[in-house]
Amino acid sequence: MATDTRKVILGAVLLAxxxxxxxxxGAIDIGIPAAAGAxxxxxxxxxxxxxxxxxxxxxx
Numbered sequence: 001m002a003t004d005t006r007k008v009i010l011g012a013v014l015l016a017x018x019x020x021x022x023x024x025x026g027a028i029d030i031g032i033p034a035a036a037g038a039x040x041x042x043x044x045x046x047x048x049x050x051x052x053x054x055x056x057x058x059x060x
Contacts, residue, residue, distance in 0.1 A: 011050030018043030054060045 018040040023038065 004056075007050045007054040011047040011052075014043045014047030014050065019046065020058065 021036060021040040021043070
């Protein structure tokens with residue numbers, strides 16, 4: 001099975017940026033605004049979707 005490396009790279013970048021946004025703002029102890037939290041959650045979902053569907057064949 002071939003893997004679409006663009007999807008994997010883009011998914012990994014989205015996952016990394018979203019994770020840093022959530023964990024980084026939590027460490028500052030100011031809390032994370034609702035809009036930034038929503039965008040970070042969507043970034044995590046999109047990143048995992050891209051990585052999960054990067055291989056040919058039927059996605060689970």
